[in-house]
Amino acid sequence: MAKSALDKDLKKVVRLESATYALSRSLATPGILIVLLIGVIAVVSLSIHQGPLSYFVIVASVIGAYMALNIGANDVANNMGPAVGSRALTLGHALVIAAVFEAAGAILAGGDVVKTVAHDLLRPDETLSTSHFVLVMMAAMLAAGMWIHLATILGAPVSTTHAIVGGVVGAGASAFGLSVVSWPIIGTIAASWVISPVLGGLIAAALLGFVERAVLYRKDRIAAARRWVPALVALMAGVFAMYLVTKGLRRVWQPHVSLVLVFGVVFFGLGWIVASPWIHERSKGLENRRKHVASLFTLPLIFAAALLSFAHGANDVANAVGPLAAIVAAAESGPAVAGDVALPFWILAIGAVGICVGLAMFGPRVIRTVGEQITRMDAIRAYCVALSAAITVLVASALGLPVSSTHIAVGAVFGVGFLREYLSNTGVTNPAVQPRTLFLEPSRLNKTPEAALKNYQKRERRRLVRRQHALGIAAAWVVTVPAASLLAALLYWLIGAIAG
Numbered sequence: 001m002a003k004s005a006l007d008k009d010l011k012k013v014v015r016l017e018s019a020t021y022a023l024s025r026s027l028a029t030p031g032i033l034i035v036l037l038i039g040v041i042a043v044v045s046l047s048i049h050q051g052p053l054s055y056f057v058i059v060a061s062v063i064g065a066y067m068a069l070n071i072g073a074n075d076v077a078n079n080m081g082p083a084v085g086s087r088a089l090t091l092g093h094a095l096v097i098a099a100v101f102e103a104a105g106a107i108l109a110g111g112d113v114v115k116t117v118a119h120d121l122l123r124p125d126e127t128l129s130t131s132h133f134v135l136v137m138m139a140a141m142l143a144a145g146m147w148i149h150l151a152t153i154l155g156a157p158v159s160t161t162h163a164i165v166g167g168v169v170g171a172g173a174s175a176f177g178l179s180v181v182s183w184p185i186i187g188t189i190a191a192s193w194v195i196s197p198v199l200g201g202l203i204a205a206a207l208l209g210f211v212e213r214a215v216l217y218r219k220d221r222i223a224a225a226r227r228w229v230p231a232l233v234a235l236m237a238g239v240f241a242m243y244l245v246t247k248g249l250r251r252v253w254q255p256h257v258s259l260v261l262v263f264g265v266v267f268f269g270l271g272w273i274v275a276s277p278w279i280h281e282r283s284k285g286l287e288n289r290r291k292h293v294a295s296l297f298t299l300p301l302i303f304a305a306a307l308l309s310f311a312h313g314a315n316d317v318a319n320a321v322g323p324l325a326a327i328v329a330a331a332e333s334g335p336a337v338a339g340d341v342a343l344p345f346w347i348l349a350i351g352a353v354g355i356c357v358g359l360a361m362f363g364p365r366v367i368r369t370v371g372e373q374i375t376r377m378d379a380i381r382a383y384c385v386a387l388s389a390a391i392t393v394l395v396a397s398a399l400g401l402p403v404s405s406t407h408i409a410v411g412a413v414f415g416v417g418f419l420r421e422y423l424s425n426t427g428v429t430n431p432a433v434q435p436r437t438l439f440l441e442p443s444r445l446n447k448t449p450e451a452a453l454k455n456y457q458k459r460e461r462r463r464l465v466r467r468q469h470a471l472g473i474a475a476a477w478v479v480t481v482p483a484a485s486l487l488a489a490l491l492y493w494l495i496g497a498i499a500g
Contacts, residue, residue: 029361036357040065040350047346053331056134061350063141064324067164068354070148071320073362075160076102076355077370078389078409079308080363082382085371088298089305091364097302098309098363099356105313106352107345121168121182133330135496136175137323140167142495143488144319147480152362155369156476159404160319163484165189168323170485171492186481193477196403197411199396204388204412205419207232211380212423221293222283230275233300236387237271238264240307243390246397275300290378297379304386311390312405313355318343321351370410375417375465385412410473417465424464 044061048054080094089097144163151158169181211232218224242264245255255263279296286292325343371377377385389409396403 032357032361036065036069036353037062039353043346043350047344048328049332051331053130053134056138057328057331060134060138060141060324060327063138063145064321064347065350065354067141067145067148068317068320068351069358069362070145070152071160071316072102072355072358072360073152074148074157074366075316075319075406076309076312076359077363077366078157078406079305079312079386081157081367081370081372081409082377082385082413083301083305083371084367085377086301086379086382088301088379088382091367094305094367095360095363097306098359101306101309102313102355102359103352105310105315106317106355107348108314121165121172121185130330132175134327135492136168136171137327137330139171139174139488139492139495140164141323143167143170143484143491147484147487151476151480152366154472154476155365155373156473157366157370157406157410158476158480159406160316161404161406162189162192162477162480164319164323166481166484167488169481170488173485174489174492189481192404192407195396196392196407197414199392199403200388200408200411201415201418203391203395204384204415207384207388208381208416208419211384215293216290216380221288221290222286225293225296226280226283229279229296230272232383232387233275233279234268234271236300236304236383236390237275238268239387239390239394240304241267243394244307244311246394290380294379297383301379301383301386304383304390308386308389313352316405317348317351317355320354321347324350369469370413373466374410374413374469375420377413381416381420384416385409388412388415407477414465414470421464 040061041058044058048057076098080089080098083089084091084094141164144160144167147163147166148158148160165186169186173181211228214228215221215224242260245253245260245263282296286295321343325347328344328347371382375381389405389412392408392412393403393405
């Protein structure tokens with residue numbers, strides 16, 4: 001009796017602690033956001049030249065920080081979601097690694113120059129005035145941030161690039177009419193809705209299928225793993241070397257294609273040399289089971305997720321602060337719609353800090369959607385997703401295809417999920433495992449053996465991918481550009497009316 005009473009008291013204490021933690025977190029969030037807001041205003045005030053448009057720059061910087069917050073909350077989940085879902089990383093560790101490498105990528109390798117978004121998407125006949133240009137960029141950033149914020153609340157991973165493109169199109173069309181929009185560019189973006197997830201899914205499924213056949217479907221899985229896992233790690237090293245050189249380090253270096261290929265070959269060899277003895281040593285004493293073989297992919301998966309975060313920070317920080325840089329340049333020397341806009345360090349810092357804070361405070365929801373709620377992950381599947389993301393970006397860039405990193409990563413998750421489902425439901429099983437025998441007891445037959453067999457097969461058919469998430473995510477992708485456009489158009493008129 002005393003023990004039962006003690007257990008009840010302990011449960012009450014645990015519930016009280018949980019409630020206190022939730023309350024403290026809810027109270028801390030506004031405080032952190034206020035500190036970030038004050039910090040942004042202080043940094044901007046000290047970094048810009050005072051002039052008639054300096055107040056617009058301060059407001060735009062706050063909006064840019066808000067955009068960065070939402071990119072951290074939504075877009076970064078694509079890199080860390082599979083690693084968390086596979087249990088290779090805890091949510092806390094994933095947040096720390098992503099924050100460090102996103103910030104490093106944004107600050108160390110963030111785009112030195114960003115081609116002004118309006119130059120490609122908007123082609124007005126008349127000369128843009130500075131005030132109109134600033135209002136268009138502010139409305140675009142705010143609309144994109146608000147749409148991504150809504151998607152994050154709903155747990156839907158969306159393309160931040162598509163959101164900012166939709167914002168610029170909507171605000172620009174609202175200012176100058178639909179004729180100024182470069183519709184061929186919009187057509188390529190619409191094509192990426194299909195190209196990105198399909199490419200990512202096919203490559204991820206091919207990688208997983210190879211691992212299944214070459215390693216997991218062998219009687220001696222450990223021996224097969226010692227043969228093929230170093231090759232997969234070497235492939236990761238070579239692909240990421242090319243990925244980072246071409247996509248993540250454009251600020252500091254832009255080598256020729258032939259040199260990029262040389263880097264890929266060299267790092268493939270180095271990866272093999274390092275991975276072979278490491279895999280051989282780690283595999284000693286492992287049982288001949290999938291779970292134990294999967295543990296060999298854990299450390300490579302963590303490296304892959306970190307490298308993806310670095311490259312993402314280097315590339316996608318421009319989505320958060322590219323329009324802000326254009327506004328700063330316009331405030332100093334007129335609208336820069338015909339050339340390139342430099343990204344000063346303080347603008348990169350706002351983007352990097354905003355992404356990290358957004359990831360830590362609001363990222364877990366989308367991380368769980370990508371890593372846990374679409375299909376079941378382990379280290380092998382998550383590794384295939386991460387490697388597929390890098391390969392797909394390289395292939396698409398070489399072919400000149402428009403792709404979205406968000407769509408690629410989510411498509412890769414669906415790809416491995418649908419392959420699992422296909423293998424399960426078509427009877428393609430591991431030859432090393434004896435197949436199950438189907439017994440139909442006469443007392444449990446319905447009317448005929450054929451009907452009983454049909455019912456059994458129906459019960460056995462498994463769905464390993466949650467379709468409702470596929471439909472919801474696809475719907476969010478399709479409506480991102482038009483929704484951000486409409487919102488930006490409304491905000492342009494509203495901001496214009498307030499500004500006077």
